Amino acid sequence: MLRFDNVTRTYGTRVAVDCLNLHVNRGELFALLGHNGAGKTTTIKMLVGLLRPTSGEIHVGPFNVVEHPREVSRLIGYVPDLPFLYDKLSGREFLRFVADMYGMTDAAAVEAVAREADRFQLNDFLDQLTESYSHGMRQRTVFAAALLHEPELLVVDEPMVGLDPHSIRLVKDLLKNYAEAGKTVLMSTHTLEVAEAICDRVGVMKSGKIMFEGRVEEMRQLNPAAGQSLESLYLAMMDG
Numbered sequence: 104m105l106r107f108d109n110v111t112r113t114y115g116t117r118v119a120v121d122c123l124n125l126h127v128n129r130g131e132l133f134a135l136l137g138h139n140g141a142g143k144t145t146t147i148k149m150l151v152g153l154l155r156p157t158s159g160e161i162h163v164g165p166f167n168v169v170e171h172p173r174e175v176s177r178l179i180g181y182v183p184d185l186p187f188l189y190d191k192l193s194g195r196e197f198l199r200f201v202a203d204m205y206g207m208t209d210a211a212a213v214e215a216v217a218r219e220a221d222r223f224q225l226n227d228f229l230d231q232l233t234e235s236y237s238h239g240m241r242q243r244t245v246f247a248a249a250l251l252h253e254p255e256l257l258v259v260d261e262p263m264v265g266l267d268p269h270s271i272r273l274v275k276d277l278l279k280n281y282a283e284a285g286k287t288v289l290m291s292t293h294t295l296e297v298a299e300a301i302c303d304r305v306g307v308m309k310s311g312k313i314m315f316e317g318r319v320e321e322m323r324q325l326n327p328a329a330g331q332s333l334e335s336l337y338l339a340m341m342d343g
């Protein structure tokens with residue numbers, strides 16, 4: 104479903120992503136892990152078309168993201184790490200605005216807004232201005248917006264930050280169910296217990312490179328002495 108081939112991204116002389124090769128298959132839930140500054144957000148921003156690779160190619164389905172941005176944006180739903188809403192719109196107006204951007208008809212937009220408002224339990228505050236929303240309410244609204252057009256690929260940067268336990272459960276279940284329904288999810292996270300609980304495979308990034316890509320069970324086999332949890336395996340890999 105998505106493929107990075109020899110992708111490098113530099114900021115001036117700083118190499119943020121270094122010759123990255125990564126494949127994620129349809130129906131997989133894949134987590135990008137890595138310390139602060141490892142290159143996860145840069146990788147995600149290139150995938151969703153917000154940054155251009157300095158070199159290399161990225162494909163979503165059959166489309167090169169640089170050459171076919173419109174086709175790619177129809178396939179992708181993106182939830183950034185800092186949720187952005189228009190303060191002077193209500194949640195419902197914001198969702199309608201996003202649905203219009205995707206070219207949805209009125210009837211389809213009404214149906215999609217109702218579906219996602221139910222899924223993310225937004226109905227109690229959907230008609231209030233978003234400037235009054237808490238972080239968790241904003242994050243759930245941005246999730247709803249990303250799913251209005253039922254994208255084939257959901258890309259989520261740090262989905263759990265600032266969410267209360269109830270919302271974390273909601274988002275965990277959503278991500279898992281989305282992949283089980285045959286869609287694809289790529290997320291970046293520092294929340295290793297969540298990644299361990301729901302992901303099919305993980306990619307561990309360090310200094311812009313992928314050090315490991317595979318199932319947690321494969322990580323255990325690589326280093327049997329490191330312990331069982333993804334947290335201990337990850338820390339052993341980073342320290343090694």
Ligand SMILES: Nc1ncnc2c1ncn2[C@@H]1O[C@H](COP(=O)(O)OP(=O)(O)OP(=O)(O)O)[C@@H](O)[C@H]1O
Nearest residue numbers: 114117118119137138139140141142143144145146
């Ligand atoms: N706009 C920018 N200008 C210059 N350097 C940048 C810029 N954005 C990111 N970088 C650098 O690129 C590298 C990768 O950053 P990136 O934000 O992709 O990491 P990350 O893995 O997402 O980190 P975090 O876990 O802290 O969000 C870091 O060294 C960072 O300082």
